[in-house]
Amino acid sequence: MISEKKEALYLVDDEAYLHLKKETERRGFSYETFDKVTGAAEYSGLISYEDMLESPIRNPLACARVLAMQEIGFQGNVVVEVALCTLEQLKDAKRTYSREHDGAPKDRSIRFITSSYDELFRIPDGGKVQIDYPDRSFVAPCLYLDDYHAQIGGEVYHICQFAEMLERGGGKVSSEPEMLKEKAAWQLAHREHLSIRATEDGWDYSIYDKDFAEVDEGQIDLKNITIQECRDMILQDRGWQNRSFTELDYDMVEDRAADVAEEKLSSVLRQLHEKRTVTAKESDMEATRMPGAERKQSEECL
Structure with a gap:
């Protein structure tokens, strides 16, 4: 189970750091930003739980991050999480970070x-x-x-x-x-494919082999996790947590999988048809070989 994150630091558009922290008493997430180059503090504020009620983003930290960037006016084209200890290198953040993390386990x-x-x-x-x-x-x-x-x-x-x-x-x-997508897919170490999509109760996922044949599917009924956290839970459960992976187009993966499934079904139906045809021919040949009286008796029995 992935525990809910209460604090994180993000680099936004390679220009500024956004620090988010859950504030129990203030019922929300406080935020502050720092210029990447100078380390100077720029903006601060609070995203309350009430602010998040109308957002479609179900993960609290991700929702607070998006709302904070909107409030500040950041574009947020590329947002990456970085280690919290990066705050030690920022002029206007290092004193607070050192005080709040004094005595904490080694970074x-x-x-x-x-x-x-x-x-x-x-x-x-x-x-x-x-x-x-x-x-x-x-x-x-x-x-x-x-x-x-x-x-x-x-x-x-x-x-x-x-x-x-x-x-x-x-x-x-x-x-x-x-990533705040509702659906995504990846190829895992040039082998299996994993696709995930959001549902009302959480996430549905499918696992396909390298040729896009389905090998497993399932559900994770957790609403308040991101699609990346869902992906990581699945990889951990499978023992694939150390694999590298490449993101693929979700619709392409699902279309390829559907084509493979349809082809497999057609193959099964074709084999059944061929088997029935052979059986019918064998029955006709057997009837032909019967002596007249025996054939007539057989037909009367029918």
């Missing part, structure tokens, strides 16, 4: 750097990154090992080794963008 955020050790960004332990090469893109899950090593897409890397590998291949890495 386990995963650093992504250039080959020169310049820090690009950090993600929370268990977060995901999008890796873009000139000819392909995919998302890789990440696990913290220590301050200099991480498991990325099932492989263990020193953070500088990973940076050098990307640079040699002309690749770029960023935190996986947040």
Whole structure:
């Protein structure tokens, strides 16, 4: 079960950080923003639960994030979650962050750097990154090992080794963008396909093999999770949580799966028809071979 997140930090359009925090006494989520370059505080406010009542977004934190960006006037074309400890690097946030997290367990955020050790960004332990090469893109899950090593897409890397590998291949890495879709699909490690769509009670999902034949389907009756959280629950349940994956067009996946299912049904019906035809022919041949009296007696019995 995925626990409800109470605090998060997002980088919005690579220009500003948006910090959201659940405020129990104030019945909502407080927000504050900081300029990415200068670290200066810019906006602050509160998104109350009453503000969220009319929103179609069912996940509280995601809903508060969207409403805060609308209130501020951010475009929000690309929103990525980054590690909370990034606040330590921001001029107008580091003092508050240090005070509120004093005595907290050691930070386990995963650093992504250039080959020169310049820090690009950090993600929370268990977060995901999008890796873009000139000819392909995919998302890789990440696990913290220590301050200099991480498991990325099932492989263990020193953070500088990973940076050098990307640079040699002309690749770029960023935190996986947040997603508020009602339906989405992915190919998992060039093998299975997973499609998910929203329902009134939660989410429906289907799993197809690499040839788009259905192997499983199910429901997750949780309304207050995002489609990405739903996806991660399914992958965890299957033991596929370390797989990298690529987003595909949902309608394309469902259309291909429908074509495969229809072709399979047609094949089954064709085989049944052929079997019946062969059986009928064998019956006719058997009747032909019967002696006249025996055939007549057989017909009388019928």
